[in-house]
Amino acid sequence: MLLIHCPYCEEDRSELEFRWAGEAHVVRPENIAAISDEEFAEFFFLRNNEKGLTYERWRHIHGCGRFFNAARDTVSDRFLVTYKAGLPKQPVPVAEKFAAIAEEKSVETWEQTEGDAR
């Protein structure tokens, strides 16, 4: 279970209090009636699904109820930073970012992922 820092409550709380709310910083097109089917499909269905650093929205649904944004590493599931909705993408600590990228590049072997269970 994840431990998530709510930037409004300024507390680390268990994941049970939160609801994941999809990719962050997706901008709804202003002229939605005029855009092509390709553009609509991209806006509506296509998400980044990054392996590594991702920006996503969470909602503290069983707490303050507010939406906020987070940067997380999807390989280790570690949160790098959480910040209030409306703020631009926040930079993540450089060392963390490199660790995320390094992990992404490594080749998975049986020993790495399951060897310790022997």
Next chain:
Amino acid sequence: MRKYSVFAIAREAMRAHKGWEAQWTSPEPRSSYDVIIVGAGGHGLGAAYYLAKEHGITNIAVIEKGWLGGGNTGRNTTIIRSNYLYEESMDIYEHSLKLWEGLSQDLNYNVMYSPRGVMMLSHNIHDQQSFKRHINANRLYGIDNEWLTPEQAKAFVPVLDISKTARYPINGAALQRRGGTARHDAVAWGFARAAADRGVHIIQNCEVTGIRRGPGGEVQGVETSKGFIGAKKIGVSAAGHSSVVMEMADVRVPLASNPLQALVSEPMKPIFPCVVMSNTVHAYISQSDKGELVIGAGTDQYNSYSQTGGLQIITHTLDAICELFPMFRRVKMMRQWGGITDNTPDRSPIQGVTPVPGLFVNCGWGTGGFKATPGSANLFAHLIARGEPHKLAAGLTLDRFRTGRLIDEAAAAAVAH
């Protein structure tokens, strides 16, 4: 390759089992192939097998970054059924179920397909209406599925509690008798052995890091951790990593990768005759031939590639199992693991051509891809060989998200994810 048979067992018994040959080889990659398949899971190995068997293409490499069958093929709960609601889904899953029925003979490898029945429990009037709609749709389409009263359900699964005072009362059940389970590792190994026998190269521990494209945008091959390997056609069948691989060719696919967990108990004497699922309370359970109870949990809510999931997800499922089958309360759980499922917005798979010439994709099987293994592989092979989808898979295109012809399949997961 020598055939497996009762005579082979007798022969080897005479010479202390020293004559068995390796089931597949691990060759060094050639400089180029006619077809490269990315991902040596059941779907990828199966596609290579059917390309060789039915389409006469044998210059194939299946490239796998980890070990063969080590992803979702080896991590699922091995449920097989075809009781889906829409024709597009029924087409492909029923095609698959028919292939399951003859797969062990076809591969000369015992995949232990066991049509022991898949029962879905109904707890309320909504379940009842929904299941009957599915049953009627299935029967009109020639797929077996039947409605059972609580008493009939109990006759089929004696350990069911159908009393009115149960925590989750049962008011009926849907049963697909041809549904069941198979041995997941044997499926990967069987396809690998049969494909390798026909000349397919299986290259493990080799990660695809890029897709090289020519001046016209067409594929030329893949960059890997073992260097560049040329290919005329590339089929991507990389499950949870499909969007990562497709990104290498600048193709975005509408996938979300989520962890999905499963767990098994200590082995017990045979006690559970079929697969039982309850969508309403999120429980599904079967007993493997080794005697372990095999239990599937739900997906985590967030995107992740961690191959682990939250403990609260497992707890939720076990709560439901213990209420439905109180006799399992003191059973010890032995192992728990996670896989990364690739989920589409309409929970139906994507199999089809892509905007990149020579690049084909088979992904989005989400939380229920194991049952589709032979069918999906068979139709994916057709797609790669002919360059256009088989009519049974014609609705599964990537383009449906532009046209809006979604296959909004509520039965895609027998339990809600």
